[in-house]
Amino acid sequence: MAAKPKLYYFCGRGRMEAIRWLLAAAGVEVDSRWGRGRRRTTAGHLLFGQVPLVEIDGMMLTQTRAILSYLAAKYNLYGKDLKERARIDMYTDGTMDLMLMILATPFSSPTNKEGSYATIVQKAKTRYFPAFEKVLKGHGEDFLVGNAFSWADVQLFEAILMVEELDAAVLSDFPQLKAFKARVGNMPNMKKFLQPGSQRKPPADDHYVKVVRDVLQF
Amino acid sequence: MCFHSPGSSSSARVTVAVFPGLFSGWDSGSALAHCQLKKDSSGAGLCPVPLFLGSKSLSPAHTPSNRGHGPPTYPEACGNIWNSFDEEFLETQEQLKKLQEEGHLMFQQVPMVEMDGMKLVQTRCILHYIADKHHLFGKNLKERTMIDMYVEGTLDLLETLIMHPFLKPADQKKDLVAMAHKAIALYFPVFEKVLRCSGENFLVGNQLSLADVILLQTILAMEERIPTVLSAFPYLQDYTSRLSEIPTIKRFLEPGSKKKPPPDEQYVKTVYEVFLS
Numbered sequence: 001m002a003a004k005p006k007l008y009y010f011c012g013r014g015r016m017e018a019i020r021w022l023l024a025a026a027g028v029e030v031d032s033r034w035g036r037g038r039r040r041t042t043a044g045h046l047l048f049g050q051v052p053l054v055e056i057d058g059m060m061l062t063q064t065r066a067i068l069s070y071l072a073a074k075y076n077l078y079g080k081d082l083k084e085r086a087r088i089d090m091y092t093d094g095t096m097d098l099m100l101m102i103l104a105t106p107f108s109s110p111t112n113k114e115g116s117y118a119t120i121v122q123k124a125k126t127r128y129f130p131a132f133e134k135v136l137k138g139h140g141e142d143f144l145v146g147n148a149f150s151w152a153d154v155q156l157f158e159a160i161l162m163v164e165e166l167d168a169a170v171l172s173d174f175p176q177l178k179a180f181k182a183r184v185g186n187m188p189n190m191k192k193f194l195q196p197g198s199q200r201k202p203p204a205d206d207h208y209v210k211v212v213r214d215v216l217q218f
Numbered sequence: 219m220c221f222h223s224p225g226s227s228s229s230a231r232v233t234v235a236v237f238p239g240l241f242s243g244w245d246s247g248s249a250l251a252h253c254q255l256k257k258d259s260s261g262a263g264l265c266p267v268p269l270f271l272g273s274k275s276l277s278p279a280h281t282p283s284n285r286g287h288g289p290p291t292y293p294e295a296c297g298n299i300w301n302s303f304d305e306e307f308l309e310t311q312e313q314l315k316k317l318q319e320e321g322h323l324m325f326q327q328v329p330m331v332e333m334d335g336m337k338l339v340q341t342r343c344i345l346h347y348i349a350d351k352h353h354l355f356g357k358n359l360k361e362r363t364m365i366d367m368y369v370e371g372t373l374d375l376l377e378t379l380i381m382h383p384f385l386k387p388a389d390q391k392k393d394l395v396a397m398a399h400k401a402i403a404l405y406f407p408v409f410e411k412v413l414r415c416s417g418e419n420f421l422v423g424n425q426l427s428l429a430d431v432i433l434l435q436t437i438l439a440m441e442e443r444i445p446t447v448l449s450a451f452p453y454l455q456d457y458t459s460r461l462s463e464i465p466t467i468k469r470f471l472e473p474g475s476k477k478k479p480p481p482d483e484q485y486v487k488t489v490y491e492v493f494l495s
Binding site for chain 1: 324325326334336338339340341342343346347350351359360362363366367369370371374404405408
């Protein structure tokens with residue numbers, strides 16, 4: 001049996017969370033390593049000195065998007081041809097932009113946070129969610145690309161949940177996305193990841209921000 | 219918005235709505251395209267060319283801001299590049315709004331490249347599609363992933379270059395120092411080591427890939443700001459010279475190509491006008 005992928009990151013969401021989601025969606029169990037021992041365990045393996053780091057199939061992978069692309073390809077969540085892959089790339093790049101805004105906010109100054117979160121919700125409602133609502137309405141299929149579950153669906157689902165944590169009613173004008181969320185949330189692997197005891201991490205709190213700042217020295 | 223070149227097939231109709239490299243690799247897209255022209259004997263040029271805003275014409279003969287002079291000199295075997303893709307440059311907010319209102323931009327942002335019946339947005343997506351289509355993404359999944367990792371890292375560095383002209387003048391000097399430090403301490407040593415250890419001419423799999431194109435673009439753009447940035451990296455110096463001699467890349471680097479000049483004050487002004495006025 002193949003070794004479990006090993007994830008090296010802080011004990012929190014950050015840039016690793018999308019990777020945790022994708023692995024969970026693919027039904028892959030992981031071995032997680034937290035950030036305190038970073039220098040010991042990861043010395044020499046961090047290509048550009050950064051985490052996330054995922055050890056899988058004899059490779060030490062860094063760069064979030066490169067890791068996600070590899071996993072999507074490996075676990076057949078990347079479409080069936082080049083055009084489907086391009087659509088998946090486009091959609092995941094978009095949702096990642098949205099999620100990175102949310103991930104960065106806890107590290108901004110306290111006075112800016114409320115405003116930042118409000119802007120993010122606004123962007124979700126006017127830029128990102130309408131785009132995906134249109135895609136789903138346009139083809140009437142259960143999933144975003146090629147009538148098959150893919151990385152694009154996992155990441156959109158994750159993004160929806162993250163924005164709902166900022167504004168619980170954010171999907172009120174998006175019936176397609178509501179139905180999509182219910183459908184995807186009911187899939188066994190996704191359901192399992194949403195339950196307590198999974199590798200899913202909570203939103204950043206003050207302690208998490210402090211640990212990251214200490215380790216990365218900023 | 220879609221310009222159709224006479225004589226080219228519909229599959230070659232490529233429209234690019236571009237905005238200044240607020241993101242990466244635009245010239246990389248062009249360079250990538252040019253690397254593949256030799257393989258594309260039809261010259262039907264599936265050659266999307268995302269570009270930095272800077273030139274205000276679709277013809278090199280009418281681009282005062284281009285470095286180039288004179289007609290293109292590409293050999294016939296490569297097809298007539300100048301007819302193989304079209305460009306639309308954004309200069310006014312109205313143009314951007316029109317693109318948005320007409321639903322051409324999935325997330326209301328540029329760059330956008332229209333090719334093969336798709337309107338692709340998101341820089342990485344576009345670069346990946348071109349690379350995949352034109353065999354610049356390695357021979358297998360592992361090579362592809364190495365290329366991806368190198369590209370992602372290099373794009374982080376390139377992004378600082380792209381954002382640099384938009385900083386306040388008082389902050390630009392400090393930013394330049396930080397950028398140089400990042401390149402010299404973090405990124406270039408990685409690639410220097412890859413080249414030194416492999417002894418090969420390219421970063422991955424002994425053949426040209428997206429990783430080489432993006433790195434070359436970044437090195438050349440950095441050298442424009444910091445001429446000595448490669449002084450401690452002999453392998454990268456050789457690599458840069460060698461890549462620059464590849465015929466398709468060489469042509470792209472010559473006057474008259476679609477490569478855009480460094481951003482100037484007019485460019486910055488136009489970006490602000492389109493986005494913020």
